[in-house]
Amino acid sequence: MIRNSFQMIGLLILFCFSVSAQPSSGSKLNAAEAWKAGHSRHGEGFDVGPREKPWVMTGIGKVNFPITTKNPEVQQWFNQGIALQHSFWFFEAERSFRWALKLDPECAMCYWGLSLAAADERGPQFLKEAVKRKDKVSDRERRYIEAWEARGQTDLPADAGGNNPSDEKRSKRFMYLLEQLVLKYPDDIEAKAFFALDQMGGEHRYAADLIMQQVLARDPNHPGAHHYRIHNWDSAEGNQALDSCAAYGRIAAGIGHAQHMPGHIYSGIGMWQEAAISMDSATRVEKQYMRERLVFPFNTWNYAHNQNYLGYIQEQLGMPEAAISGAKQLLAAPLDPKYNNPTRYSAHAQGTIALSRALARFERWNDILDPNTFNWQDHARDKLTRAYIETLAYLGLNDLEKAAKSYAAHAALKQEIDKPENKYLEAHYTTQSLELRGRLALAKGEVLNGLNLINDAAKQQAEKFDDEDDPSPWPNMLYNTLGRAYLEQKTPSLAVAAFEKSLTIVRNDGFALAGLVEAYNAVGNKGKATEAYARLLYVWSDAEPGLKWMAQAKAVGLQAQPKDVSPGPQRNYKSTVLTQLGPSVWESFEAPELNAVDAQGKTVSLKDFRGKNVLLIFYLGGYCEHCLTQLKEVIKRNQQLADLNTTVLAVSADLDPALAQTAKSLGVPFPLLSDPKNETARRFKAYDDFEEMALHATILIDKRGRVHWSRTGGSPFNDFDFLLKEIGRLNNSTNLEAAK
Numbered sequence: 178m179i180r181n182s183f184q185m186i187g188l189l190i191l192f193c194f195s196v197s198a199q200p201s202s203g204s205k206l207n208a209a210e211a212w213k214a215g216h217s218r219h220g221e222g223f224d225v226g227p228r229e230k231p232w233v234m235t236g237i238g239k240v241n242f243p244i245t246t247k248n249p250e251v252q253q254w255f256n257q258g259i260a261l262q263h264s265f266w267f268f269e270a271e272r273s274f275r276w277a278l279k280l281d282p283e284c285a286m287c288y289w290g291l292s293l294a295a296a297d298e299r300g301p302q303f304l305k306e307a308v309k310r311k312d313k314v315s316d317r318e319r320r321y322i323e324a325w326e327a328r329g330q331t332d333l334p335a336d337a338g339g340n341n342p343s344d345e346k347r348s349k350r351f352m353y354l355l356e357q358l359v360l361k362y363p364d365d366i367e368a369k370a371f372f373a374l375d376q377m378g379g380e381h382r383y384a385a386d387l388i389m390q391q392v393l394a395r396d397p398n399h400p401g402a403h404h405y406r407i408h409n410w411d412s413a414e415g416n417q418a419l420d421s422c423a424a425y426g427r428i429a430a431g432i433g434h435a436q437h438m439p440g441h442i443y444s445g446i447g448m449w450q451e452a453a454i455s456m457d458s459a460t461r462v463e464k465q466y467m468r469e470r471l472v473f474p475f476n477t478w479n480y481a482h483n484q485n486y487l488g489y490i491q492e493q494l495g496m497p498e499a500a501i502s503g504a505k506q507l508l509a510a511p512l513d514p515k516y517n518n519p520t521r522y523s524a525h526a527q528g529t530i531a532l533s534r535a536l537a538r539f540e541r542w543n544d545i546l547d548p549n550t551f552n553w554q555d556h557a558r559d560k561l562t563r564a565y566i567e568t569l570a571y572l573g574l575n576d577l578e579k580a581a582k583s584y585a586a587h588a589a590l591k592q593e594i595d596k597p598e599n600k601y602l603e604a605h606y607t608t609q610s611l612e613l614r615g616r617l618a619l620a621k622g623e624v625l626n627g628l629n630l631i632n633d634a635a636k637q638q639a640e641k642f643d644d645e646d647d648p649s650p651w652p653n654m655l656y657n658t659l660g661r662a663y664l665e666q667k668t669p670s671l672a673v674a675a676f677e678k679s680l681t682i683v684r685n686d687g688f689a690l691a692g693l694v695e696a697y698n699a700v701g702n703k704g705k706a707t708e709a710y711a712r713l714l715y716v717w718s719d720a721e722p723g724l725k726w727m728a729q730a731k732a733v734g735l736q737a738q739p740k741d742v743s744p745g746p747q748r749n750y751k752s753t754v755l756t757q758l759g760p761s762v763w764e765s766f767e768a769p770e771l772n773a774v775d776a777q778g779k780t781v782s783l784k785d786f787r788g789k790n791v792l793l794i795f796y797l798g799g800y801c802e803h804c805l806t807q808l809k810e811v812i813k814r815n816q817q818l819a820d821l822n823t824t825v826l827a828v829s830a831d832l833d834p835a836l837a838q839t840a841k842s843l844g845v846p847f848p849l850l851s852d853p854k855n856e857t858a859r860r861f862k863a864y865d866d867f868e869e870m871a872l873h874a875t876i877l878i879d880k881r882g883r884v885h886w887s888r889t890g891g892s893p894f895n896d897f898d899f900l901l902k903e904i905g906r907l908n909n910s911t912n913l914e915a916a917k
Contacts, residue, residue, distance in 0.1 A: 236431025495720025
């Protein structure tokens with residue numbers, strides 16, 4: 178998540194200006210006013226985040242958190258914000274709190290809610306506004322505000338280790354005040370839910386669970402209590418939260434994260450069928466939300482994380498084609514220069530992880546080496562991943578010379594990995610290096626050295642496995658790799674130990690179970706071999722045909738019926754209908770209606786440009802200097818855009834005389850359109866409902882009339898070099914789609 182630092186400008190006085198209050202179309206603003214054009218009138222803390230009014234959401238769970246307000250409608254939106262907050266849907270929670278604040282500008286608890294939802298440095302700024310108003314609320318509400326105030330930031334310097342000496346003191350003070358709130362108001366289950374949230378997953382997780390059980394005793398459908406219980410037990414003891422896993426996705430069926438989190442538990446305890454249902458549900462809910470609300474994959478990390486996780490689970494179920502297809506969806510998603518950080522939870526990063534893991538796990542060596550498979554980026558993570566999987570591919574193809582060169586490229590990355598910004602990759606690099614050296618040694622016939630190196634790599638992987646990205650980016654459990662090596666060396670007893678060790682790390686791992694069938698059979702333990710085979714038949718009951726590991730297990734010649742040893746009952750993923758939750762494939766959404774007029778009074782529609790890409794720019798008008806600067810930048814690139822089969826349309830609220838003046842003064846070679854009532858701007862989300870004013874927006878619509886990318890906000894978008902590259906990528910992808 179990108180974090181920006183903002184300073185509040187003056188008092189945050191919430192009021193609305195009508196369109197008529199904007200400067201006249203032909204007028205100019207002074208420098209200070211021009212800078213503010215399109216920005217929030219309430220300070221920079223409101224200049225990011227949602228700019229459209231909320232809607233009554235269903236499928237999010239229900240809570241009741243009474244607050245002091247003069248407007249009864251405020252309570253409705255505040256409750257919706259708290260319900261969303263309990264499911265970590267911070268962006269939508271902020272939207273509800275903002276609207277509540279618009280209706281009641283002096284609502285202290287609305288500011289408190291905003292401070293929770295703002296996932297950046299704006300939070301403390303909003304909390305300060307709540308503190309200013311805390312004497313106007315009830316004792317109970319004041320205690321909430323004061324507890325979070327005690328937890329707030331401090332000006333004390335950090336120590337040599339980067340720790341703030343007052344962190345622990347402030348945390349203890351926060352917990353003490355929250356504890357006092359719970360004791361003073363024992364019927365306030367929201368206070369208990371927030372108390373448990375702060376304690377979940379730590380050394381007192383059993384106590385946290387008892388508190389959450391108190392909440393559920395009062396409200397069995399409380400979304401926060403179920404959500405926090407899942408996080409609390411997201412570990413080897415995940416079976417403790419199976420009841421909440423079953424409840425949470427039902428209670429908050431319209432929230433992707435509510436579908437996603439049970440999948441964490443199910444994955445951790447090897448319930449792969451249920452895990453797949455959860456993660457597939459999560460991706461569909463996210464895709465439906467994006468489709469309905471004109472949101473892109475780069476706007477939320479949840480979607481990419483869900484899709485990557487679903488791919489990981491599908492791999493565990495023996496479904497490589499499904500996993501590869503999902504990974505390719507991520508890589509085909511629109512890019513963005515601000516939100517597509519390739520080393521974090523962007524679609525590109527998660528797609529690269531998912532595709533490299535699936536192709537290596539199922540030994541698609543030629544696909545890995547095909548230059549058209551990946552869009553490798555010039556940063557440490559991609560360089561490391563590429564060198565690693567290409568070495569595996571050359572080894573898989575028995576090309577030792579190229580494998581050695583690829584490993585040399587991997588080894589040469591050591592200096593880059595040692596840089597402070599890349600230290601998070603250090604453990605991964607070290608384990609990869611041991612594994613690759615071991616595989617190379619085995620390929621050269623250096624058996625003892627190779628086995629020792631892979632054994633060391635497997636130990637390191639196991640020690641760090643829970644600390645790795647979730648889901649794991651590793652294509653193989655290295656104890657499985659070690660087990661296979663032992664089988665090849667005719668030492669099945671050691672193979673048994675390796676595969677069994679793998680199963681303690683990844684429960685019901687199909688690759689380990691397949692290895693155990695062969696290993697136990699080789700040592701003469703038919704009973705254990707048959708048991709492993711029965712478990713494998715269940716885990717891979719819907720596996721795609723042609724998996725060599727399944728074929729090798731079947732070749733042993735054992736007879737068994739599928740057997741599930743999971744701690745809870747499972748539905749079958751393949752037969753579970755999920756279409757009601759949303760689509761299985763993300764695609765750009767149909768553009769809203771464009772209904773604006775040109776300088777001659779002719780109505781212009783997107784249908785007029787079908788077959789061409791359209792770069793649609795909403796600018797504030799001829800009075801906005803920043804807008805004119807943006808238009809000048811577009812004019813410079815008009816021919817390049819035309820060469821990419823792209824037409825530019827620019828829309829504002831200006832009427833004909835102002836349009837003509839702007840076109841003449843700038844020499845605009847593309848249509849300037851008038852949208853005097855901002856009706857089209859609203860449809861394209863280029864309008865702030867909270868302050869009733871137009872916003873800057875730059876929108877890319879493909880030749881099919883689908884919105885591929887957009888950026889809306891207080892400032893015009895000027896990175897047209899990025900857009901030229903993205904349009905080129907878009908043209909290539911649509912050409913390939915048409916060729917199919």
